[in-house]
Amino acid sequence: MIAIKNLTFNYAKKQQPLFNELDCELQTGSIVGLLGKNGAGKTTLLKLMIGLLFPDKGDISILGHEPSKRQPSLLQDVFFVSEEFHLPPISINNYVKANAGFYPRFDKDLLLRLIKDFELPETKSLQKLSYGQKKKFLISFALATKCHLLVLDEPTNGLDIPSKSIFRKVLAGSLDEDQLVIISTHQVKDVENLIDKVLMLDNGKFIMQKDLYEIGSQLNFSTVSSAEGEHILYSEMVPGGFRVITPQENGNSNVDIELLFNAIANGHEKLKKYVQ
Ligand SMILES: Nc1ncnc2c1ncn2[C@@H]1O[C@H](COP(=O)(O)OP(=O)(O)OP(=O)(O)O)[C@@H](O)[C@H]1O
Numbered sequence: 001m002i003a004i005k006n007l008t009f010n011y012a013k014k015q016q017p018l019f020n021e022l023d024c025e026l027q028t029g030s031i032v033g034l035l036g037k038n039g040a041g042k043t044t045l046l047k048l049m050i051g052l053l054f055p056d057k058g059d060i061s062i063l064g065h066e067p068s069k070r071q072p073s074l075l076q077d078v079f080f081v082s083e084e085f086h087l088p089p090i091s092i093n094n095y096v097k098a099n100a101g102f103y104p105r106f107d108k109d110l111l112l113r114l115i116k117d118f119e120l121p122e123t124k125s126l127q128k129l130s131y132g133q134k135k136k137f138l139i140s141f142a143l144a145t146k147c148h149l150l151v152l153d154e155p156t157n158g159l160d161i162p163s164k165s166i167f168r169k170v171l172a173g174s175l176d177e178d179q180l181v182i183i184s185t186h187q188v189k190d191v192e193n194l195i196d197k198v199l200m201l202d203n204g205k206f207i208m209q210k211d212l213y214e215i216g217s218q219l220n221f222s223t224v225s226s227a228e229g230e231h232i233l234y235s236e237m238v239p240g241g242f243r244v245i246t247p248q249e250n251g252n253s254n255v256d257i258e259l260l261f262n263a264i265a266n267g268h269e270k271l272k273k274y275v276q
Pocket of ligand 1: 011012018036037038039040041042043044045
């Protein structure tokens with residue numbers, strides 16, 4: 001569904017490329033978490049995927065299309081919820097009347113259900129909603145489009161605690177097998193039990209590209225009282241002991257994405273063979 005080959009990109013031609021020969025393939029039926037430090041290039045990569053920026057070198061194929069061509073047949077099947085957005089001074093109802101027609105698979109019943117779940121006012125002007133309410137509306141609209149590709153940049157920023165849990169519920173409950181969702185986020189706890197695959201960007205490369213199930217079958221995440229021992233691959237002090245990563249002996253562990261991110265981002269060599 002998404003194939004990126006040898007992608008090289010930079011904003012300023014004379015500088016070192018932001019991305020240097022990136023490769024990646026993503027299939028439908030999954031929720032992918034895109035992680036990376038501030039400035040790693042997450043938003044840039046999302047914009048390249050949906051054709052808002054163009055590669056310097058390499059190829060991007062989305063649903064068989066080259067996104068930079070911005071063909072209507074692709075645009076009707078991709079929805080991007082960006083971190084910063086503008087909504088017009090019209091009600092939810094009027095916004096839906098004006099925009100739903102661009103998306104052939106639009107599900108109005110689903111939208112009404114999500115608006116109810118998020119307790120959004122249907123008749124108030126969108127511009128008079130709070131940032132969090134606007135965000136919840138855009139997420140609801142995105143899900144209702146039923147686009148094959150949904151790209152969400154920091155979707156839980158600005159959402160209150162109950163809304164974050166509604167977000168997880170509605171996302172898990174309203175996707176079809178033929179959809180792919182890419183979520184760029186720093187709020188890994190908000191998406192921990194949602195995502196199937198993690199992509200981690202650092203220094204212009206993917207330093208991790210792996211299914212969480214596979215990681216959980218190779219690595220064990222636990223809290224222990226002492227961080228001493230040959231078998232410990234990474235540890236962090238937490239109240240009451242240490243969170244540690246050790247090789248998996250049998251079974252499958254829930255992946256602590258935050259701990260794994262810290263370990264990989266800090267360049268822990270012992271973990272490399274498990275994540276690439
Ligand atoms: N329009 C632009 N022109 C020039 N440089 C840009 C532009 N947008 C982003 N950059 C630079 O590209 C790099 C990657 O930015 P990007 O916003 O993609 O990172 P990010 O991983 O999404 O960061 P954050 O986690 O802080 O949102 C940064 O160094 C940023 O300064």
